[in-house]
Amino acid sequence: LPSQLQPHVSRPEDSSFLHDMFRERSLHSLIKVTPLSDELQGQSSNGEIKELLALLSRPHVKSLLSVHDTVAQQNYDPELPPLPEDLDDDEDSVKIIRLVKNKEPLGATIRQDDHTGAILIARIMRGGAADRSGLIHVGDELKEEIIRILAQSQGAITFKLVPGAKEEAPIKEPKVFMKALFDYSPMEDKAIPCKEAGLGFKKGAILHIVSQDDATWWQAKDEEEAHPRAGLIPSKQFQERRFALRQPVATLPSTFRSSTRRSSFGFRRSFRLSRRDKKTNKSMYECKKSELYDTADVPTYEEVAQYRRHSGARHRLVVLVGPTGVGMNALKRKLLISDPQHFSVTIPHTSRPKKNQETDGVEYHFIAKHLFETDIQHNKFIEYGEFKGNYYGTSMDSIRSVMAKSKVCLIDIQPHSIKHLRTSEFKPFVVFIKPPSVERLRETRKHAKFISGKDDKASGRTFTEEDFQEMVQVAQQMETQYGHLFEKVIVNDDLSAAFSELRQALKRIENEVHWVPISWTHS
Numbered sequence: 035l036p037s038q039l040q041p042h043v044s045r046p047e048d049s050s051f052l053h054d055m056f057r058e059r060s061l062h063s064l065i066k067v068t069p070l071s072d073e074l075q076g077q078s079s080n081g082e083i084k085e086l087l088a089l090l091s092r093p094h095v096k097s098l099l100s101v102h103d104t105v106a107q108q109n110y111d112p113e114l115p116p117l118p119e120d121l122d123d124d125e126d127s128v129k130i131i132r133l134v135k136n137k138e139p140l141g142a143t144i145r146q147d148d149h150t151g152a153i154l155i156a157r158i159m160r161g162g163a164a165d166r167s168g169l170i171h172v173g174d175e176l177k178e179e180i181i182r183i184l185a186q187s188q189g190a191i192t193f194k195l196v197p198g199a200k201e202e203a204p205i206k207e208p209k210v211f212m213k214a215l216f217d218y219s220p221m222e223d224k225a226i227p228c229k230e231a232g233l234g235f236k237k238g239a240i241l242h243i244v245s246q247d248d249a250t251w252w253q254a255k256d257e258e259e260a261h262p263r264a265g266l267i268p269s270k271q272f273q274e275r276r277f278a279l280r281q282p283v284a285t286l287p288s289t290f291r292s293s294t295r296r297s298s299f300g301f302r303r304s305f306r307l308s309r310r311d312k313k314t315n316k317s318m319y320e321c322k323k324s325e326l327y328d329t330a331d332v333p334t335y336e337e338v339a340q341y342r343r344h345s346g347a348r349h350r351l352v353v354l355v356g357p358t359g360v361g362m363n364a365l366k367r368k369l370l371i372s373d374p375q376h377f378s379v380t381i382p383h384t385s386r387p388k389k390n391q392e393t394d395g396v397e398y399h400f401i402a403k404h405l406f407e408t409d410i411q412h413n414k415f416i417e418y419g420e421f422k423g424n425y426y427g428t429s430m431d432s433i434r435s436v437m438a439k440s441k442v443c444l445i446d447i448q449p450h451s452i453k454h455l456r457t458s459e460f461k462p463f464v465v466f467i468k469p470p471s472v473e474r475l476r477e478t479r480k481h482a483k484f485i486s487g488k489d490d491k492a493s494g495r496t497f498t499e500e501d502f503q504e505m506v507q508v509a510q511q512m513e514t515q516y517g518h519l520f521e522k523v524i525v526n527d528d529l530s531a532a533f534s535e536l537r538q539a540l541k542r543i544e545n546e547v548h549w550v551p552i553s554w555t556h557s
């Protein structure tokens with residue numbers, strides 16, 4: 035071979051280099067691999083040669099050799115069809131993109147430029163086909179009537195793009211997680227730029243927000259899906275804005291808790307307060323601030339982070355809410371009996387005189403009326419009310435003192451008070467106790483006493499049909515207005531089943547990783 039190259043190699047050092055190279059043994063072995071097996075065929079009597087032949091004829095060795103040859107010959111470039119003939123040579127930068135497309139959408143939305151009329155890539159869905167290709171960027175202009183072709187075709191598609199002014203820097207996926215506080219269906223959303231690119235979700239879903247670049251449409255993945263792909267969701271600002279423009283939602287009327295008829299027996303569950311003063315028909319409940327629906331709290335998204343309680347750390351406060359008579363006391367009682375060392379309830383305050391058999395700090399904290407009023411002014415109570423001229427209330431400090439004993443504190447409050455407890459100190463786990471259907475209430479509560487407290491046995495009576503209707507209706511209203519604050523909903527149909535569901539849920543939040551508002555994890 036060197037002699038054959040002689041006419042082309044003039045310098046002696048080139049000639050000696052080639053000579054040395056072609057004498058290299060490794061090169062010889064490489065060249066000889068294939069002819070070797072042909073040579074060996076003739077000498078197959080020798081055992082070692084037979085074994086070598088068998089090895090060389092194995093499919094995977096053959097494949098390896100074939101791959102080697104393909105790579106050596108640089109034979110791996112795909113065969114592209116000829117470039118489109120109408121390519122404008124004057125256009126200095128046109129990208130010819132060839133994508134092999136499967137059933138998955140391209141993962142890009144387009145828009146028309148208001149001035150030029152050009153079709154531009156509006157956004158690239160994170161993790162979608164276009165994003166993974168790394169070839170298409172926001173602002174790129176589509177040069178052909180490609181949209182229809184893209185939507186309809188599968189397999190290899192070739193099209194032209196004029197690159198946008200600036201190429202996007204590679205983006206790191208932000209680790210932002212939001213809990214959805216409303217149900218969303220892109221198919222019913224008239225504003226979404228592309229329904230197919232939308233991501234539907236239910237209240238309570240945990241969404242991984244992968245892009246907030248666009249002020250109106252975020253991109254998110256549903257963390258609970260097996261193969262989450264980014265989809266468009268309305269941004270927090272946008273959702274709040276359009277929510278504000280809508281008709282105000284039906285809010286719970288301040289009279290929802292009882293009728294005047296109810297007032298004669300409507301004793302408060304936790305501290306046996308009348309829900310409504312029968313003379314003034316005024317609600318017996320006050321909370322620290324206005325109980326009117328706070329329009330600033332438009333339920334959109336809440337940023338969350340994963341949280342696990344360290345052993346020895348304080349327990350989350352367990353808050354039960356629900357319509358009167360649904361069974362919150364019954365459930366609390368069952369929890370207390372099931373593990374009195376673990377669960378506890380608060381001791382209410384009252385300004386009424388202590389009875390003989392009572393002990394201060396056991397049934398109630400007995401305090402003077404003027405001191406009670408001072409405490410009200412200092413926002414010491416999560417809820418308080420007046421009954422027969424005496425105050426009754428649950429103080430924040432009474433919750434703190436239970437939590438400080440490393441016990442799980444159980445309270446039941448009106449839903450409008452929840453927001454005052456939503457702090458990193460209390461980390462409330464809000465459970466909505468929901469009544470079953472009226473039919474099931476009729477069956478299960480046949481012999482139940484509506485008012486079941488020990489203080490007011492005399493006022494105990496069985497449920498009426500009207501009580502059931504109201505319980506279901508109030509529950510519906512509570513869910514509509516405050517549903518975004520409920521972390522768990524338990525239907526109290528069969529009491530033991532509801533109890534074990536509650537017990538399970540409490541075990542989970544005590545021991546397992548779960549999502550809480552991100553601000554609760556910073557302290």
Ligand SMILES: Nc1ncnc2c1ncn2[C@@H]1O[C@H](COP(=O)(O)OP(=O)(O)OP(=O)(O)O)[C@@H](O)[C@H]1O
Nearest residue numbers: 303358359360361362363364482483486527528529
């Ligand atoms: N699943 C159930 N099946 C049958 N009876 C039930 C069930 N749950 C609760 N009850 C009964 O219903 C009555 C009212 O329950 P409970 O006192 O626990 O209600 P509550 O939600 O605490 O109401 P309130 O706010 O008026 O105190 C009680 O007699 C209780 O035993």
